[in-house]
Amino acid sequence: MTATSAEPTRRDFLYIATGAVGAIGAAATLVPLVAQMNPDASTIAAGAPIEVDLGPVAEGQIIKVFWRSKPIFIFHRAKKDIDAARTVDWHTLPDPEADDARVKKGHDQWLVVIGICTHLGCIPLAHQGNYDGWFCPCHGSQYDSSGRIRQGPAPKNLYLPPYKFVADSKIRIGEDETSKA
Amino acid sequence: MSGHSAYQPQSAFMKWLESRLPIAGLVHSSFVAYPTPRNLNYWWTFGGILSFLLVAQIVTGIILVMHYTPHADMAFDSVEHIMRDVNYGWLIRYLHANGASMFFVAVYIHMFRGLYYGSYKAPREVLWILGVILYLLMMATGFLGYTLPWGQMSFWGATVITNFFSAIPGVGEAIVTWLWGGYAVGNPTLQRFFSLHYLLPFVIAGVVVLHVWALHVVGQNNPTGVEPKTPKDTVAFTPYATVKDGFMMVCFCLVFAWFVFYVPNYLGHADNYIPANPAVTPAHIVPEWYYLPFYAILRAIPNKLMGVLALFGSIGILAFLPWLDTSKVRSARYRPLYRQFFWIFVAVCLGLGWLGAKPAEGGYVTAARILTFYYFAHFLIILPVLGFVERTKPLPNSISESILAPSGATK
Numbered sequence: 251m252t253a254t255s256a257e258p259t260r261r262d263f264l265y266i267a268t269g270a271v272g273a274i275g276a277a278a279t280l281v282p283l284v285a286q287m288n289p290d291a292s293t294i295a296a297g298a299p300i301e302v303d304l305g306p307v308a309e310g311q312i313i314k315v316f317w318r319s320k321p322i323f324i325f326h327r328a329k330k331d332i333d334a335a336r337t338v339d340w341h342t343l344p345d346p347e348a349d350d351a352r353v354k355k356g357h358d359q360w361l362v363v364i365g366i367c368t369h370l371g372c373i374p375l376a377h378q379g380n381y382d383g384w385f386c387p388c389h390g391s392q393y394d395s396s397g398r399i400r401q402g403p404a405p406k407n408l409y410l411p412p413y414k415f416v417a418d419s420k421i422r423i424g425e426d427e428t429s430k431a
Numbered sequence: 432m433s434g435h436s437a438y439q440p441q442s443a444f445m446k447w448l449e450s451r452l453p454i455a456g457l458v459h460s461s462f463v464a465y466p467t468p469r470n471l472n473y474w475w476t477f478g479g480i481l482s483f484l485l486v487a488q489i490v491t492g493i494i495l496v497m498h499y500t501p502h503a504d505m506a507f508d509s510v511e512h513i514m515r516d517v518n519y520g521w522l523i524r525y526l527h528a529n530g531a532s533m534f535f536v537a538v539y540i541h542m543f544r545g546l547y548y549g550s551y552k553a554p555r556e557v558l559w560i561l562g563v564i565l566y567l568l569m570m571a572t573g574f575l576g577y578t579l580p581w582g583q584m585s586f587w588g589a590t591v592i593t594n595f596f597s598a599i600p601g602v603g604e605a606i607v608t609w610l611w612g613g614y615a616v617g618n619p620t621l622q623r624f625f626s627l628h629y630l631l632p633f634v635i636a637g638v639v640v641l642h643v644w645a646l647h648v649v650g651q652n653n654p655t656g657v658e659p660k661t662p663k664d665t666v667a668f669t670p671y672a673t674v675k676d677g678f679m680m681v682c683f684c685l686v687f688a689w690f691v692f693y694v695p696n697y698l699g700h701a702d703n704y705i706p707a708n709p710a711v712t713p714a715h716i717v718p719e720w721y722y723l724p725f726y727a728i729l730r731a732i733p734n735k736l737m738g739v740l741a742l743f744g745s746i747g748i749l750a751f752l753p754w755l756d757t758s759k760v761r762s763a764r765y766r767p768l769y770r771q772f773f774w775i776f777v778a779v780c781l782g783l784g785w786l787g788a789k790p791a792e793g794g795y796v797t798a799a800r801i802l803t804f805y806y807f808a809h810f811l812i813i814l815p816v817l818g819f820v821e822r823t824k825p826l827p828n829s830i831s832e833s834i835l836a837p838s839g840a841t842k
Binding site: 284287288289290293297314316318319320321368369370371372373386387388389390402403404405 | 591593595597608617709712730735738790
């Protein structure tokens, strides 16, 4: 130890103060540089909720609507589709979830899911695969009539969008029961 | 290493310049007098070819940007405009698109050359790692560029690749939204990909300077793997290496031209001549041929996160190669066992590439799993063990002895 640790000088103060202000400034500058890449105001505005009339959807039919540039599958399930989804022991599935947790109470025939494969984002094909649901052509994931992953590399069931029934045959996608009307 | 001759400025102007900015002397010592091993074969000419291709891609790319419109509604039509209306637009675009494929042909030959002759071993570890970084930058640039025509493969390729990041636990979805600038791949994605596709080639050029710098510090490896010891072991870069590089470059350009003029779409996908449609995924989605082995590795693993990790790991493992290969002998010429494993490894990489283009089902997946296991075993088991068990052949005392010795000596 040499005896250089005398009183702090004004240069020591300047050194630390300059470094601290510089570091805070650099960190603050990074915020807009990074944030500009997130969805902009017009993209968010265009992502407002949409209403879909379910009247024209026949039993067994799957329609595709777009919300926030994502395809939403609306499946009018027949009784056999519901039964197939409910007889299987869901505890043994890759992403265990009961069928009645994936539909709205009292609207068991309507399955509403985001039509994007949870593997790498392709759009699965309807009424294909071994489980009467969807088959993803990209990497072979198969979903059942509840949109649950049954086979293939996808880790999750098809995601459920936020939605609610505003009438018996009309849904509003983009907000659910907990959102403020 | 000492040069064969030092630069002596002749004219008064060059003397004046040299005492202020010694750039002519730097060029002379790096590319004229620079000593190269006298036994380099044609596999050593691909560094020059890659430099040429980088310049060619930048030149054709800058021209394409003069006619291209980076907007989701106009990009596809502007590419057709280049193909049909712009003078020689078809030629410039085919040169750029096939140039990317040729770039990967050349880099794969360059990399396997390094693997065969042990060019990654001390003291060339940093040189090798810079090469791995260049390869990663090339892959990123190629991927970004492929999205710009905004065809079906562009759109869905961008969707699949950006979704790799959704495998990250917790923050994955937020990162993907940030990458897209929206709730799906769309116009904001295209515009930022265009900006980055223009940027990265210049980053590559910068890292190439570091790569060449590192090369000129440690010197070139050579087919014997024995370092040059006396001036008898080397020849001047110019004219010897210059002419050899130039000859091979012209031969390579003949192949390049054959693709451009006779089968310009052979390496592409017909689906990319369909405008991007966010509602329909093409039935058979495959990446460009140069990513196929890695795509096969991704699909071989039945777990999303592990598949993505294996894909990145299969490239990242290359950076650790200098320490995974425990053998003291560089060149496969003197490593009889390694030489066989090298060719098996080449076959495994080609096999993975073939499987990457096949549908992910049945026997193809099983085969991809076996080859993926072998790919990693090559680096993690075979190379470390081989260094201890292999009986290598005796090395020549010097480069000149290896080529000037009477016939019957070590070949």
